[in-house]
Amino acid sequence: MRPVTRTLLLLTLLLALHSPAHAGTVTLAYEPASREDVHIAEMLIESHVGDDAARVINVLNCLPRNVVIRFGTEEGPQYAPAMKGRPAEIHFPYTFVAELQRIFTRNGYTDSPQTLERATLDAVQHTLFHELGHAIISMRGIPTDGGEEDAVDSLATILLIESFENGGDIALNAADAFSYLASEEELESAIPDGTMPSDDDRATMQPNIAAALDEHSLNVHRYEAIACLIYGSNPERYSFIAEDIQLSPQDAANCVDNYTRQSEYWFSLLQH
Numbered sequence: 001m002r003p004v005t006r007t008l009l010l011l012t013l014l015l016a017l018h019s020p021a022h023a024g025t026v027t028l029a030y031e032p033a034s035r036e037d038v039h040i041a042e043m044l045i046e047s048h049v050g051d052d053a054a055r056v057i058n059v060l061n062c063l064p065r066n067v068v069i070r071f072g073t074e075e076g077p078q079y080a081p082a083m084k085g086r087p088a089e090i091h092f093p094y095t096f097v098a099e100l101q102r103i104f105t106r107n108g109y110t111d112s113p114q115t116l117e118r119a120t121l122d123a124v125q126h127t128l129f130h131e132l133g134h135a136i137i138s139m140r141g142i143p144t145d146g147g148e149e150d151a152v153d154s155l156a157t158i159l160l161i162e163s164f165e166n167g168g169d170i171a172l173n174a175a176d177a178f179s180y181l182a183s184e185e186e187l188e189s190a191i192p193d194g195t196m197p198s199d200d201d202r203a204t205m206q207p208n209i210a211a212a213l214d215e216h217s218l219n220v221h222r223y224e225a226i227a228c229l230i231y232g233s234n235p236e237r238y239s240f241i242a243e244d245i246q247l248s249p250q251d252a253a254n255c256v257d258n259y260t261r262q263s264e265y266w267f268s269l270l271q272h
């Protein structure tokens, strides 16, 4: 089991001292849970996973307006901009947390209830920061030429690594969830000979299979991009990642540069 200590690093506090005052804060709300979801709601509340995410963003002082993280909604996870007098919200269904638990259970995180709970909460934490990233980008009008989804995945990973003692491990559990989704999609996409199809094959394919393959490559890409950042943040501690995703020495060096560049970019941006 991975360590569970979650201490905010001095870095975020130091940064906060230099931040201009953005008036927005993150608060939490929990919708009543149905009988099947009561244990999920209890796990979220008792673990303080939402409080931890809110505290990091509030200490950074980087939101111009308030955001409510609302657990137990029907839809999501998603960022819902403010409308008609209601503040901006992050919608986070209990059923999504249950789905994460199922993904980890199917993939052998069954040594102990704690192992399963830790992995699930880590993936929840990354997803919360991903959605908070959408809030920050939307409210601050931050341009994302590489695509907003990639940008918020990077931001979420960097915030975890820089804010929690074991942040790389938290992000790695989230990346693992995307990798499991990718391999499950691979099995489900029913490719006759088990090889990835060419673009010509795709053109004649049933739309649902083509869509499943797109989703698949999206999850593979997410896993690799997050894993590269984690590796780049601490190549010694995460040397096993370089083997897992078969990084060439040049790729490995690029991951280190990439982490430095992206973390500097995001922190200088969040401070202004």
Ligand SMILES: [Zn+2]
Pocket: 130, 134, 149, 152
């Ligand atoms: Zn997103």
